[in-house]
Amino acid sequence: MEFRELVTTKTKEKFGSDVVDITNFRDDLSIEIKPERLLSFCKFLKEDSELDFAMCVDVTAIDWAKRKNRFTTVYHIYSLTNNFNLRIKSTIEDAKNPEIDSVTSVWKSADWYERETWDMYGIKFKNHPDLRRMYMPETFEYYPLRKDFPVMGIPGSLPLPKKEED
Amino acid sequence: MGLEAKLASDGFLTTKLDAVIAWCRKNSLWPMPMGISCCAIEMMSAVDPKYDMSRFGSEVMRFTPRQCDLIIVAGTVTYKMAHVVRRIYDQMPSPKWVIAMGACTSSGGMYRSYPVVQGIDQFLPVDVYTAGCPPRPENLLNALLELQKKIEGTRARDFQNKPLLDLNLSKN
Ligand code: SF4
Numbered sequence: 001m002e003f004r005e006l007v008t009t010k011t012k013e014k015f016g017s018d019v020v021d022i023t024n025f026r027d028d029l030s031i032e033i034k035p036e037r038l039l040s041f042c043k044f045l046k047e048d049s050e051l052d053f054a055m056c057v058d059v060t061a062i063d064w065a066k067r068k069n070r071f072t073t074v075y076h077i078y079s080l081t082n083n084f085n086l087r088i089k090s091t092i093e094d095a096k097n098p099e100i101d102s103v104t105s106v107w108k109s110a111d112w113y114e115r116e117t118w119d120m121y122g123i124k125f126k127n128h129p130d131l132r133r134m135y136m137p138e139t140f141e142y143y144p145l146r147k148d149f150p151v152m153g154i155p156g157s158l159p160l161p162k163k164e165e166d
Numbered sequence: 167m168g169l170e171a172k173l174a175s176d177g178f179l180t181t182k183l184d185a186v187i188a189w190c191r192k193n194s195l196w197p198m199p200m201g202i203s204c205c206a207i208e209m210m211s212a213v214d215p216k217y218d219m220s221r222f223g224s225e226v227m228r229f230t231p232r233q234c235d236l237i238i239v240a241g242t243v244t245y246k247m248a249h250v251v252r253r254i255y256d257q258m259p260s261p262k263w264v265i266a267m268g269a270c271t272s273s274g275g276m277y278r279s280y281p282v283v284q285g286i287d288q289f290l291p292v293d294v295y296t297a298g299c300p301p302r303p304e305n306l307l308n309a310l311l312e313l314q315k316k317i318e319g320t321r322a323r324d325f326q327n328k329p330l331l332d333l334n335l336s337k338n
Contacts, residue, residue, distance in 0.1 A: 135281070137246060144280055153280030158245040161252035161289045 003082050004029055007051060015041060020091070030087035038090045039101040045077065045086070046106050053077045053086060056107030059114050061121040065147035070095035071123055075103065075110075092123065102128040120145035184321045191235075191261070192317040193223040195310070198234035198258065200251060202241025205268040205300040209240045212303035222310055231257040236313070238306070239290070242270040243283045252289050261325045263317070265309050266292045269299040 001009075008022055011031055018041075020032040033041045045053040058076040075088040092098045102125035103110045112134065114125045119134040122143035132138065142149055142157060172179045201209055213219045213227065228234045231254045243251060255264070266286055269275030272295040274284035286292060293316060296309045 135246075149280075151279050158280075160245065160248055160283065163289045163291065 003084055007031075007084075007086065010048065010051065011041075014044060021089075028085070028087060030089060032089040032091065035090045035092055035100050038088070039103065039106070041088070042075070042077075042103045042106045045088075051079060052081045053079045055080060056103065056110045056113070057085075059103070059110050059117055061117050061123055061145075063121060063145065063147045068095070069093050071098045071121060073100055073117065073123060077107070098123045099126055100124075101126050102131075104128055119143070122146065187322065188318050188320050191320075192314040195224045195236040195263070195313070195317075196226045196228050196234045197224055198231050198237040198254065199227045199229070200237050200239045200241075200254065202239070202243060202247060202251075203270070205240035205270070208300040208303055209238055209267060209306060212306045217303040217307060219307060219310065222307065222314065224310055231255070232259065234258050235261065236263045236265065238265045238267055239271045239286055240267040240300075242275070242277055243286050244281045245283055246281075248283050248286070248289055251286070255290055261320070263293045263313055264290050265294045265296065265306075265313060266290075267296045267306060267309070268301055269297065272296070275299055 004024070007029060008031075011019055011022070015033065015037060018034045018037040020034060022029070022031050045051050055078040056075065057078050058074075060074050062072040062074060064070050064072065069091045072089050072091045075090075077086050077088065078084070079086070090100060092100055098121075100123060102114055104114065104125075105127065111129065114128055115130070115132060116134040117123055118125060118128075118131055119136055120143060125131060133140065136144065137158065140157065142154060144153075169179075199206065199209060211217060213225055219225050224236070231237070235258065237251075237255055237258060239251060255262070264286075266272045270277060270282070271286050272292075274282050276299070278284070283289070294309045294313050296305055298305050301309075
């Protein structure tokens with residue numbers, strides 16, 4: 001069996017109705033899973049000896065702006081033994097206070113990726129060991145990569161040092 | 167030149183103290199290399215033997231602001247970095263000057279977006295702006311010469327009633 005099929009059959013077998021969608025676009029396999037099962041799904045992918053997805057390459061998010069379920073988190077993971085990239089998606093239902101389980105307990109490398117996603121999209125990762133902002137100052141109140149944030153920022157939201165006139 | 171001729175004949179010359187001091191100042195600017203991003207590479211090459219900024223007396227790059235009287239801000243200044251730049255500027259003893267090197271520093275450049283300060287003149291008194299992305303080393307030398315012209319015109323009274331060292335660190 002091809003590895004791609006192995007991933008999909010094993011996923012379907014184990015998670016059945018919790019799998020929202022499996023797409024195979026241009027040889028990129030992505031699996032969408034319900035947010036409640038995300039953590040156990042990740043654990044399974046990593047710990048299954050055949051699949052062996054040992055590496056988390058990236059965590060990011062999508063802001064769909066006008067959809068009811070506004071935020072989707074995206075995880076790129078990689079299996080070194082099988083040389084295979086897999087994408088996991090998970091759509092969060094609460095658009096006001098988006099929250100999802102942190103996968104840092106599975107992949108340590110997700111730590112800073114999740115911090116960046118929190119900084120840019122305002123998605124809270126539950127049980128993250130140190131969820132501080134990554135780039136913006138801690139006092140900043142907005143999330144710059146959300147679609148409703150203007151490119152030029154919000155005047156006065158980032159303080160500048162004073163310039164005394166001479 | 168003129169000075170040596172004087173040396174051979176009278177051994178003295180008459181001038182104004184102000185003029186002598188301004189002349190000394192302009193030819194011994196010690197830059198603080200505030201290299202924040204890519205422009206800093208061109209700033210480095212301005213000091214190398216090919217362009218040789220030491221011809222104009224400014225080769226002494228000091229990595230502590232307390233020994234500098236010129237800050238060359240070379241690179242993209244983000245809002246977070248602005249506080250650092252200002253803090254370094256505040257530690258320089260007066261009189262002091264600022265060169266804004268490159269498009270980013272002068273106006274935000276191609277980074278027309280929320281994290282980048284659209285021109286460092288929002289928090290620093292800039293003396294000379296340098297165009298280019300990055301400016302060629304000649305351009306930086308030109309900025310230095312422009313600044314020298316500016317300093318040549320200064321008089322002691324221009325710096326009076328100014329605190330010698332503005333160490334207002336707690337404010338920023
Ligand atoms: S002006 Fe150009 S070269 Fe200079 S810091 Fe900005 S992007 Fe880099």
